[in-house]
Amino acid sequence: xxxxxxxxxxxxxxxxxxxxxxxxxxxxxxxxxxxxxxxxxxxxxxxxxxxxxxxxxxxxxxxxxxxxxxxxxxxxxxxxxxxxxxxxxxxxxxxxxxxxxxxxxxxxxxx
Amino acid sequence: xxxxxxxxxxxxxxxxxxxxxxxxxxxxxxxxxxxxxxxxxxxxxxxxxxxxxxxxxxxxxxxxxxxxxxxxxxxxxxxxxxxxxxxxxxxxxxxxxxxxxxxxxxxxxxxxxxx
Numbered sequence: 001x002x003x004x005x006x007x008x009x010x011x012x013x014x015x016x017x018x019x020x021x022x023x024x025x026x027x028x029x030x031x032x033x034x035x036x037x038x039x040x041x042x043x044x045x046x047x048x049x050x051x052x053x054x055x056x057x058x059x060x061x062x063x064x065x066x067x068x069x070x071x072x073x074x075x076x077x078x079x080x081x082x083x084x085x086x087x088x089x090x091x092x093x094x095x096x097x098x099x100x101x102x103x104x105x106x107x108x109x110x111x
Numbered sequence: 112x113x114x115x116x117x118x119x120x121x122x123x124x125x126x127x128x129x130x131x132x133x134x135x136x137x138x139x140x141x142x143x144x145x146x147x148x149x150x151x152x153x154x155x156x157x158x159x160x161x162x163x164x165x166x167x168x169x170x171x172x173x174x175x176x177x178x179x180x181x182x183x184x185x186x187x188x189x190x191x192x193x194x195x196x197x198x199x200x201x202x203x204x205x206x207x208x209x210x211x212x213x214x215x216x217x218x219x220x221x222x223x224x225x226x
Contacts, residue, residue, distance in 0.1 A: 043204050101156075
C-alpha cells in the first residue's frame with residue numbers, strides 16, 4: 001500500500017464549479033499535512049497546511065480526519081488558473097521530517 | 112516567501128558525462144536540503160536528505176556513488192549525476208528547509224536529458 005494515496009483524476013470541471021479532492025495516508029502517526037499545487041513542468045508550491053480543526057484560505061478549504069487517516073481539499077468557485085496538479089503531502093512520524101508526496105490529482109478548469 | 116534557486120534549469124548531455132546541479136537558498140539558511148526526482152506523470156520521489164556539514168542520507172534504491180551530494184554551506188547544496196545515462200533523464204528538484212520549521216521551499220527544478 002502506498003504511504004499517501006490520491007485519486008489521479010483527471011477532474012475536468014467548468015469555471016465556477018466546486019471540486020473536492022481526497023487523500024488517504026497509511027501511517028497513523030503522521031504529524032503534518034499539506035496540499036501543494038504543481039503546474040506543468042514546474043516545481044511544487046505550497047498551497048496550504050492542513051490542521052486538525054480544518055482551515056480555510058479564501059476559496060480553498062482543507063480538512064483532516066485523523067481517525068480515518070483522510071485529508072480533503074475543497075475548491076469553491078473554480079477559476080481557470082486553478083488548473084494544476086494538486087499534491088497531498090504528509091510528514092510521517094520520525095526525526096527526519098521528510099515530505100511524502102501523493103501521486104497528485106490533475107484538475108482542469110474549463111471555460 | 113523564501114526563495115530557492117537551482118542551476119542550470121535545463122541540461123542536455125551525452126551519455127557518460129557528469130552533470131552538476133546547484134541548489135541555493137537565497138534569503139534564509141537551510142540546515143537541511145532535499146533532492147527529489149520526478150519522472151513524467153509521476154510524483155516526486157525523494158532521493159536523499161542533505162544536512163549541512165554531514166554526509167547525505169540516501170533513500171533505498173538510490174546509488175550514492177552515482178548521485179553525489181555535497182552540502183558544504185547553509186545556503187548551497189550540489190547534486191552531481193556521475194556517468195549519466197539516458198535512464199537518468201528526469202526532472203530533478205531540490206528543496207530547502209530552515210531551522211525549526213517543516214516547511215520546505217522548492218527550487219524551480221532542473222530538467223536533465225541524457226542522449
